[in-house]
Amino acid sequence: MDRLVNTVRPYAWGSTTALPELLGEQPTGEPQAELWMGAHPGAPSRIERGGLPDRTLSDVVAADPEGQLGAASVREFGPRLPFLLKLLAADSPLSLQVHPDRAQAAEGYADEEARGVPLDAPHRNYKDDGHKPELLCALTPFEGLCGFRPPKETAAFLESLDVAGLAPYVDILRARPGTDALREVLTALLTADRDEIAGTVDEAATAAARLAEQGADTAPGTPGREEYAAYAAIAQHYPGDPGVLAAMLLNHVTLRPGEALFLDAGVPHAYLRGLGVEIMANSDNVLRCGLTPKHIDVPELLRIVRFEPGEPGILRPEADDAGGEESYTTPVGEFRLSRFTLVPGAEPHVLAPHAGQILLCTAGTAVVHSEEDDGELALTPGRSVWVPAAERVRLSGDGTLFRATVAV
Known part of the structure; x- marks a missing residue:
């Protein structure tokens, strides 16, 4: 297992204080919107070796996909990490947007490729052929808009x-x-x-x-x-x-800490304010409906949006039979998010070998102990570790730890 060195994205809507406070750092005065953890080409995490950032997680995965991700993940999603984990800190509204499903993304990507639309063109809708379901779990009271009323x-x-x-x-x-x-x-x-x-x-x-x-x-x-x-x-x-x-057509939602929203294909949504853990399929496909100076393709948007009114589905964590891991259940395979509340003196939680995973501390101190080499890493809020598929680890400490992996 390896500690991750992660990149903060300074989008204009980000909070100037929320992430620095969580990380125990001094604010820079600039917005700090998202802390990315994963192998997304836009800002891949780096592996820390000898106290210094070494190779990117992308390079580590590419060198040994099955060893890092697990055979089942590679069979299902190919030799790449299929999810991106983030800490998201919003202080003003993000754009109102929707994401396509798999078939719509593949069709839209193929069409734009055939028409020769450059990937970096401002009017390009599809940067890849994947879908982008996502889950946002609140760490503070979190406001958003989700689905039609x-x-x-x-x-x-x-x-x-x-x-x-x-x-x-x-x-x-x-x-x-x-x-x-x-x-x-x-x-x-x-x-x-x-x-x-x-x-x-x-x-x-x-x-x-x-x-x-x-x-x-x-x-x-x-x-x-x-x-x-x-x-x-x-x-x-x-x-x-x-x-x-x-x-104003959408449901206004305020999540309490620990509650989550799952955003499936076609569901219009916007995050407004708060700090949360977000996990999503590793895609860049977004179609915007408003609250943005960026391109809005109305005909394509209307093809993607699901005009289905109803209550937003607020998720609450479900404890496993052993009572240690609490999971947020979604219908997608690219990611699975769960959390552990670590109590001093309790029996360690054992994570059996399964698939590649990222462990993220959000409160207190979490200790991750590898049974493979008897190594140990202590995580404070905002710090994370990459655990390869074949590695068994034990969790202990006094705090909250989120686990991101695949659902296959």
Whole structure:
């Protein structure tokens, strides 16, 4: 096993303090949005040897895929690490987006390749032929948007803002069947003239801010102060953007620490604020719906989005029979996320040889002991270790440790 040296990505929406506080480092004053752990070509982790970063994890995996990943993982996903693990620290909204399923990604990638669209072109939709399901587990209270609300609930929300320019959308949401109504309204918002709709966006934002300041929280199922405040905050970052109104079609969610969201193909979503552990299939395929200066391909987006209203599926960890490992169950094979709460003096948790895995400490101190060479690594918050497939390790300490591996 080897300690990982990981890269922080300084995206503009990142928090300036959350990751430094977790890592016990001084803030730089610049946003620190994501800490990447894995073998993604954009920022592969490096293996620490002799106290210094050595080879990348990508190189280590490429030199011995079965030894590092496990035979089952290589058979299923090829000779590469199929997931990317992150610490994500948002202080302002990320773009409203969806991800394609496997077939859509393969079709879209092949089409753009055939048309000769450069991989780095700003209007390119598909950087690879893979899907990108993802899971976000909150470490702090975490706000986001996930999936469409039932149209009649959204109609009530928009009506409560009392903005004349929203009346046509309210009428559609009340008159049409659910999926048809959502498709028609989202299409109208994304194809609207930005200058013409900007006034409606600003009026809606002002109304949301006013209602957030005025009212006490209301009954379940009706808009409350927190929800109005969230949309008002989005509009502050993206004034006049029709994506603000598109965001109002979605469920507003606040996760408590330990709760998670699974985001499958076609589900529109956006992270708003908070610190969490995120794991995803190792793909770059994103189609944006708004809240971004980047390219929005409306026809392709409408092909990908699943116009299915419903409650967001908040996941809570499920303990195994032994009571030591708590897992977040998802329907994908590329990744599996679980956590351990380590208690001083308790029997160590034994992780049998299975597949390559990344162990990440998020609180306290976690001690990872290798039975292969009797080596031991102590992890503090934000630090991680790579464990090859054939290696058996024991976990002990006083803190919280997340385990990222495959589900095959």
